[in-house]
Amino acid sequence: MPDITSLILDDHEWFRRQFAALDDLDDPQELAAVWGPLADLLDVHAAAEEEIFYPELIRRGDDPEAETLDAIGDHNDIRDGVRDAARAPVGSAEWRAAVRRARTANSEHMAEEEDDGIADFRRNADADLRDQLGHRFLAFKAEHKGTRGLDTSDVDPRRYVEQREMEAGRLSVDPSLRIGSLKEE
Amino acid sequence: MNHLTRELAPISAAAWKQIDEEARERLTPHLAARRVVDVTGPHGWDYSATNLGRVRPVNHAGAGIALVRQRQVLPLVEVRVPFTVARDELDSADRGATDLAFDDLDRAAHDVAVLENKAVFHGWDEVGFTGLAATSTGALGTDTESYPHVVAKAVDVLREAGIKGPYAMAIGPLGHRRIAESTEHGLMVLDHLHRILGGGTVLRAPGVDGAVVASLDGGHFVLELGQDIAVGYSHHDADAVTLYLEESFSFRVLEPDAATALTE
DSSP states (O other), X not given: OOOHXXXXXXXXXXXXXXXXXXXXOOOHHHHHHHXXXXXXXXXXXXXXXXXXXXXXXXXXXXXXXXXXXXXXXXXXXHHHHHHHHHTSOTXXXXXXXXXXXXXXXXXXXXXXXXXXXXXXXXXXXXXXXXXXXXXXXXXXXXXXXXXXXXXXXOOOHHHHHHHHHHHTTSSOOOOSOOOOOOOOO | OOTTOGGXXXXXXXXXXXXXXXXXXXXXXXXXXXXXXXXXXXXXXXXXXXXXXXXXXXXXXXXXXXXXXXXXXXXXEEEEEEEEEEHHHHHHHHTTOXXXXXXXXXXXXXXXXXXXXXXXXXXXXXXXXXXXXXXEEEEOOSOGGGHHHHHHHHHHHHHXXXXXXXXXXXXXXXXXXXXXXXXXXXXXXXXXXXXXXXXXXXEEOTTOSSEEEXXXXXXXXXXXXXXXXXEEEEEEOSSEEEEEEEEEEXXXXXXXXXXXXXXX
């Protein structure tokens, strides 16, 4: 049965191995052969979590707001690294620096997610739900394989959390544009 | 569905997203008052009045030895500015267009910001709001070379009153452009003013007559939001959808010495 938390951990393990594989390579073609699928899955995995995992964590978690804000911010850092790498020749110093940024952000993200968000979700979601979400997670990844039809632009963490909290009924709906104060601190 | 009735509009989620983004983008540069005063809330559309913490005595013949007093509040004002969007443009949003023409929304955003800025900087007698520009310390004129001297005097007045900086200078668009384009002994007037203001800022403030110099230190002025600015739906026909920008707010000056006006 595809427990979503196990599927996420499987992806994390694959990320670690692919980043490690890059360490052994110098040839741009070989680097591209590893980096291409890795970059795609970093984007797809982040989007799948934002679509399927984090909305449910917000519904059920013990401390979902802080965990989700952290995660979406990390996803943006990872996306930025992937995007920067795509603009540089594979194997160049610029490309290596961008990949390094994506790797560092991803390593931090995986550690925090495994210790906090996923652990929180395991405590609060039953096996049936985790399997249902696992099916959706796999379907999302299949539908958007190679980032097909996927918006990979950054997501505002605060807005994301507010929107999901509203959907979960954890926040009263504020229909305004939320401009608020513009005073610099 | 809430009072904005957005669900009744013939507008897709994609088009609503663009309308909201355009409104936010157009409003933000104009809302100068929110860069100077403290903003509290939003407390929601059903929030009607600001608690002033004061009472007024009530003379009631039948009260005997009872002491009767009435709580004092400052009612919020509701502001609604309509605008229209062509349905052809909204249809284009659904086809993926991201460069929709929102000319009337841009006009409405400007109108709302001018109204809010005027209420904060100049007050609004009809609804009981006192503005920052209640007292004046001098005339600004049109000679930008004299601005540093005039503004320095205004800042001195605030300092003499024990009001801490940094300070902001809010000035209408024409005056702001004049400052931005001016030099004084080879130095940008804008940079000189920035230093005089203690690291504060010169703000382009549509709706401000003359200029207002005010402390940016908190606790002196409060703009209290019921509902922050939102986009609502009014009605539509075959060609256009009529929407509106709406907010509710009150404004109070807690420390009148913390701001001074410079007349034109």
